[in-house]
Amino acid sequence: MMRWLFLLVLMALPAWAEEEVVLGLSHDRVSITADFNGSEILIFGAIKRETKIPEGPPLQVIVSLAGPSREETVRRKERRFGIWVNTESVVVDAAPSFYAVATSAPWREAITQTEDLRYRVSIPRAIRSVGAPMSVMNAQAFSDAIIRIRKENGLYQLLENTVAVDQQTLFRTSIKMPANLTEGAYEARIFLTREGRVINQFDTVIDVQKVGLERWLYGLSRSNPMAYGLLSLTIAILAGWGASTAFRMLRNG
Amino acid sequence: MQIFLPIAEVSVNLFLLLGAGTLVGVLSGMFGVGGGFLITPLLFFMGISPAVAVATGANQIVASSFSGLLAHLRRKTVDLQMGVVLLIGGLVGAALGVMLFNYLRSLGQVDLLVRLCYVVFLGIIGTLMFVESLNAIRNTRKGRKAKRHKHNWIHGLPLKMRFRTSGLYISVIPPILVGLAVGVLAAVMGVGGGFIMVPAMIYLLGMPTKVVIGTSLFQIIFVTAFTTMLHAVTNQTVDMPLAVLLLLGGVVGAQIGTVIGLRMKAEQLRILLALLVMLVCAKLGLELVLQPNELFSIAGIGGA
Numbered sequence: 441m442m443r444w445l446f447l448l449v450l451m452a453l454p455a456w457a458e459e460e461v462v463l464g465l466s467h468d469r470v471s472i473t474a475d476f477n478g479s480e481i482l483i484f485g486a487i488k489r490e491t492k493i494p495e496g497p498p499l500q501v502i503v504s505l506a507g508p509s510r511e512e513t514v515r516r517k518e519r520r521f522g523i524w525v526n527t528e529s530v531v532v533d534a535a536p537s538f539y540a541v542a543t544s545a546p547w548r549e550a551i552t553q554t555e556d557l558r559y560r561v562s563i564p565r566a567i568r569s570v571g572a573p574m575s576v577m578n579a580q581a582f583s584d585a586i587i588r589i590r591k592e593n594g595l596y597q598l599l600e601n602t603v604a605v606d607q608q609t610l611f612r613t614s615i616k617m618p619a620n621l622t623e624g625a626y627e628a629r630i631f632l633t634r635e636g637r638v639i640n641q642f643d644t645v646i647d648v649q650k651v652g653l654e655r656w657l658y659g660l661s662r663s664n665p666m667a668y669g670l671l672s673l674t675i676a677i678l679a680g681w682g683a684s685t686a687f688r689m690l691r692n693g
Numbered sequence: 694m695q696i697f698l699p700i701a702e703v704s705v706n707l708f709l710l711l712g713a714g715t716l717v718g719v720l721s722g723m724f725g726v727g728g729g730f731l732i733t734p735l736l737f738f739m740g741i742s743p744a745v746a747v748a749t750g751a752n753q754i755v756a757s758s759f760s761g762l763l764a765h766l767r768r769k770t771v772d773l774q775m776g777v778v779l780l781i782g783g784l785v786g787a788a789l790g791v792m793l794f795n796y797l798r799s800l801g802q803v804d805l806l807v808r809l810c811y812v813v814f815l816g817i818i819g820t821l822m823f824v825e826s827l828n829a830i831r832n833t834r835k836g837r838k839a840k841r842h843k844h845n846w847i848h849g850l851p852l853k854m855r856f857r858t859s860g861l862y863i864s865v866i867p868p869i870l871v872g873l874a875v876g877v878l879a880a881v882m883g884v885g886g887g888f889i890m891v892p893a894m895i896y897l898l899g900m901p902t903k904v905v906i907g908t909s910l911f912q913i914i915f916v917t918a919f920t921t922m923l924h925a926v927t928n929q930t931v932d933m934p935l936a937v938l939l940l941l942g943g944v945v946g947a948q949i950g951t952v953i954g955l956r957m958k959a960e961q962l963r964i965l966l967a968l969l970v971m972l973v974c975a976k977l978g979l980e981l982v983l984q985p986n987e988l989f990s991i992a993g994i995g996g997a
Contacts, residue, residue, distance in 0.1 A: 474934070476697040477704060513992035515801050521983040523809075527992070585989030619695060619704030628695045653934075654699040661700060663927045669925030672752050672933050674916050676940065680759030683944035 459499065460488045461630050461642035470617065470626075478619045481646065483628060484612035489536045494609050494634070500543065500550045501603045502631040503610045504561055505646070507538030508624030509568075509596075511675070530582040532566040537622035539596050544603035552636035559631065559638055563587055564595050595693040596617040621648055652690070652692040700932035701745045704859050707938070709739065714939040716761040722758065723954040726968045729754045729884035729917075734811060734937060734973050743807045744798065745932055748924035750883030752916045752936040757908045757943050759886060761990060765907030772858035772904045773810035776911035778865050779872035779890070786876020794881055797927070805981075812978045818867035819887050819970035828904020833960065859900045859908075867898060872912060880920045885913035 459621060466482035484505050493499075512535045515526040543550040556562050566581050590596040595618060603613040625645050632640040652660055661668040696707045700838060713735045718796035729750050736746035765771050797803045871893045875886035890909045894900045900908070901934035925931040 474696055475694065477695040488795045513801070515990050515992065517985060517990070519984075523805075523989075524983075524985055525805055526718040529801055529992075531851055582989065585987075586991060589987060589989065589991055608713055617849060619697060620702060622702070650699060652845070657933055658699040661931070661933075665926045666922075668929075668933075669890070669922040669931065672925065672931050672936060673755055673921060675933065675937060676752055676756035676921075677759050679940050681763065681942065683756075683947075684760030684763050687948055 447601060453483075455583045458489055460640055461631055461632060462486045462488050463642055463644060464552040464629060465644065465646065466614075466659045467626070468646050470646060471649040472621060472623070472649065472654060473651055474654055476619055476621075476654075478621075479617045480508055480614050482520075482612065482614045483630070484610075485630065486644075487609050487611070487632065497635050499605065500545045500633045501605055501606075501613075502541065502550055502561060502617070502633060503603055503613050504539070504541040504566075504629045504631075505615050505617075506536045506566060506627045506629075507622055507648070507682035508626075509536045511535075512586060512683070516582070516585075530565060532583055532586060535583075535586050536566055537595065537624070538617065538626065539563055539566050540617075541597070541600045542615060544605045545612065546638075547598070547599065547600055550600075550636065551631070551633055551638070555577050555633070555636060555638050561631065563591075563598055573666045593620065596621070609622055615646075623649055624691070635674065696931050696934070697907070698741075698935050700930065701741050701749075701935060702741060702978065703772065704748075704992075705741070705935075707737055710935070711942040713739070714942020714954055715949075716942075717939075717944035718757075718943035718948075719772075719944070719950035719953065720946075720966070720969070722947035723952020723957075723961055724870075724950075724951075728757065728943065729886075729952050730811070730815065730882070730888060730970070731973065733976060735805075735881045736935075737808075737977075741932075741935070743804050744924075744928060744930045745805060745935075747794075747881070747883030748921065748928065748930040749932045749936050749939075751879060751917045751920040752884075752925065752931050752933075753939045754885045754928050755914055755921060756940045757935075758914045758917070760944070762907065762910040762914055765910060768907075771907035772856055772900070773911065775856050775859055775868060775898075775900065775904075776853075776908045777860075778854070778868045779875075779908070779912040780871035780915050782872025783876035783912050784919055786873035786878075787880045787916050787920045787923065788876075790877040790880025791920065791927060793877070795927055798976075805873045807882060808977055808981055809877070812981065813881070814878070814889070814979070815974035819974055821892075822963055823967035823971065826960050826967060830964075831961045839846050856900075859898075859904055861899065863898065871897065875912070876916050876920075879913075879916050880923065883920075885909075885917055887913060895936050984986070 463485040470479045487499065494654055512532045514532060515529040517524045518527040541563065551561055556565055560566055564587065567586060587596055603611055605611045626648055628644050628646055630642045631638050649655065695704045697704045717731045717773055719729040720731060732753060733746050733750040786924045794803060843985050850866050852864050852866060853862055854865050855862050871890060875890050878884060878886045878889060887909050890912065891905055894905045894909065895902060945983060
């Protein structure tokens with residue numbers, strides 16, 4: 441209760457607080473099952489206001505969805521003795537495992553650079569890197585590499601012009617999450633902007649979790665690796681024994 | 694149909710996995726090899742990280758070797774004494790191998806280590822097999838017989854022991870060293886190591902051919918089981934569903950392969966296998982030598 445109150449107070453802070461987000465989600469939980477093949481989340485909502493729609497440039501909506509952040513080691517290959525070998529590495533302090541940002545207008549119209557800096561909305565801003573060793577030249581290239589690699593895997597997405605806004609009141613967008621997701625709490629943020637300035641922000645969380653057998657196996661492999669290893673071996677030996685018995689019976693009629 | 698692998702954390706096509714398992718099973722049935730050296734590179738090509746591929750490969754070999762060993766035990770073609778001596782070396786080797794693996798993992802070089810091992814060993818074995826089977830074909834055409842081995846330096850070493858089933862009286866040092874080498878390979882490459890051990894047993898130790906396969910299977914099961922445990926405990930990289938799926942395909946494939954194998958001549962089979970081994974080697978080798986599309990990589994599961 442207190443948290444919600446606090447959030448409400450926070451939301452009341454921006455200058456044009458008379459416009460607020462009322463949000464809906466197609467589902468607030470993504471379950472990674474054995475046949476998980478990605479998920480599509482529909483994010484929709486309305487803009488609540490007491491007064492009539494202000495004059496001037498139209499309202500824009502930005503929706504971002506961020507997976508759990510963690511430290512990542514990025515390595516660069518170089519040619520040594522004729523083969524390509526990992527040489528330099530940089531630890532990037534925090535990079536989200538998944539990051540999608542959808543806007544209702546071209547990026548430059550949706551948000552200004554200073555606002556992007558403050559709210560960390562764009563993909564490069566979502567990654568934090570401070571501790572690159574001095575010996576590494578061009579540490580920026582390593583952060584860029586994370587973005588490039590994850591964009592290719594569909595883990596980082598910049599979706600310009602994909603939020604539909606009707607009459608400056610209703611908005612909706614859908615974000616496709618690929619199959620190779622990391623577990624955790626995914627933070628969804630919705631920003632309302634006018635002339636590139638953020639006037640309201642709304643946050644919510646989508647839980648991404650392995651369920652069923654997947655969850656159990658993963659949990660066991662971490663919490664009791666000895667038992668997990670023995671179970672793997674038992675299954676393997678039973679399968680080997682079962683197969684040989686089955687085929688012997690088959691051959692003997 | 695996609696299936697999500699909980700440890701590898703990738704989604705792979707179910708039929709692709711079953712197909713790969715079956716294909717390797719057919720080959721292992723045809724050629725009488727464990728197939729670990731084909732499974733692990735196939736998993737690389739599917740985008741599974743080397744750390745998971747190696748650990749899971751070891752687990753899968755336990756299953757495929759176990760059914761083989763049962764058959765050999767029934768036929769009494771296992772030299773248990775020799776097996777135990779090889780095993781002692783193997784367990785030490787596997788522990789050393791996993792230590793090496795984990796050390797290089799912390800440096801970010803495990804991917805390179807695994808691939809280099811594959812290129813080197815597949816290259817050597819493939820070429821040797823190819824040359825040997827070409828010679829064998831030429832010799833059978835001319836009607837000559839292969840020479841039998843004679844006494845060599847092995848027989849001058851101390852710590853001799855009598856191996857009844859094999860009819861040998863030799864030092865335990867060479868079998869322990871052979872076991873050690875195979876153990877290291879099992880841990881680093883996720884293979885059983887039969888392709889090294891079988892020639893070593895025949896040519897180096899002079900064991901009779903009929904007990905070689907059974908004895909090597911005996912050693913392989915324990916060494917790969919030990920390796921699986923070590924990887925599961927230290928790296929948590931054994932993917933059980935992946936192992937089970939590969940195994941299902943492998944079990945069926947092996948039976949098909951055995952039938953095909955019986956209809957072909959041994960030399961032709963070996964030339965085919967040699968070509969296949971060289972092909973996998975060339976593909977892995979090219980990936981090391983050619984400039985990759987993406988020079989950067991993010992350390993993934995198991996740090997690879």
